[in-house]
Amino acid sequence: MDLYFDCSNGISTDMVLMALLDLGADRDFVFRETAKLGLHERADEIIKSKETKSPAHHKKRSFKDIEDILKNSGLDKRTKSMALKIYTFIAEAEGQVHKKSMDTIHFHELGRDRAIINIVGVSAALSYLDPHDIYCSEIHDGCGHIDCAHGRVPVPVPAVSAMMKGTGYRFVQDDIETEMVTPGGLGILKGAGASYRKKPKEKEIYKTGIGRGTRDTGRDGLKIHILK
Numbered sequence: 360m361d362l363y364f365d366c367s368n369g370i371s372t373d374m375v376l377m378a379l380l381d382l383g384a385d386r387d388f389v390f391r392e393t394a395k396l397g398l399h400e401r402a403d404e405i406i407k408s409k410e411t412k413s414p415a416h417h418k419k420r421s422f423k424d425i426e427d428i429l430k431n432s433g434l435d436k437r438t439k440s441m442a443l444k445i446y447t448f449i450a451e452a453e454g455q456v457h458k459k460s461m462d463t464i465h466f467h468e469l470g471r472d473r474a475i476i477n478i479v480g481v482s483a484a485l486s487y488l489d490p491h492d493i494y495c496s497e498i499h500d501g502c503g504h505i506d507c508a509h510g511r512v513p514v515p516v517p518a519v520s521a522m523m524k525g526t527g528y529r530f531v532q533d534d535i536e537t538e539m540v541t542p543g544g545l546g547i548l549k550g551a552g553a554s555y556r557k558k559p560k561e562k563e564i565y566k567t568g569i570g571r572g573t574r575d576t577g578r579d580g581l582k583i584h585i586l587k
Contacts, residue, residue: 497555
């Protein structure tokens with residue numbers, strides 16, 4: 360089984376998790392895995408809050424903090440390995456942006472409980488689905504500026520710009536004044552080893568899952584296809 364990420368409407372951690380669950384990843388397995396993190400929030404409650412677009416609370420954590428949470432958890436080996444890989448790619452990019460070593464990087468948005476749960480949930484869902492290959496379309500981002508923990512930054516945000524280099528992915532900037540591609544979303548593609556290919560024809564698609572993020576871009580969500 361191969362998976363195809365259609366990133367025409369951007370990509371973020373919550374979009375990916377929702378799309379994979381919609382595609383058929385076992386919710387009980389995903390929720391059991393994320394519960395092993397021992398965090399205050401619960402994945403099933405987060406999924407419900409995403410569906411009603413509730414605001415998220417932020418908590419600052421270092422890369423080392425997150426690494427310790429993952430390594431000290433009882434996560435399935437493949438789930439843990441994938442989550443560590445995703446966070447490592449993001450930390451490397453943040454290190455390039457801030458000219459710091461990866462170990463000294465602190466995450467704001469990606470350090471909060473629900474961001475860790477999103478990434479571990481995605482890792483568990485991919486472990487459950489066990490695709491042979493993962494592909495992605497052109498990756499569409501917005502333009503302008505957004506406000507974040509580091510102040511007002513341009514879109515694509517600096518960490519995404521850093522992660523774009525050397526990927527082989529194709530990026531498109533749309534005339535939508537907001538962030539459509541988050542560091543976590545792009546980190547998932549890199550961590551999962553996704554490679555670019557042209558969009559499949561309808562006859563090549565077996566099933567589709569859709570995940571809509573909490574940011575309102577005026578677009579539909581991320582589509583993930585199982586290819587025949």
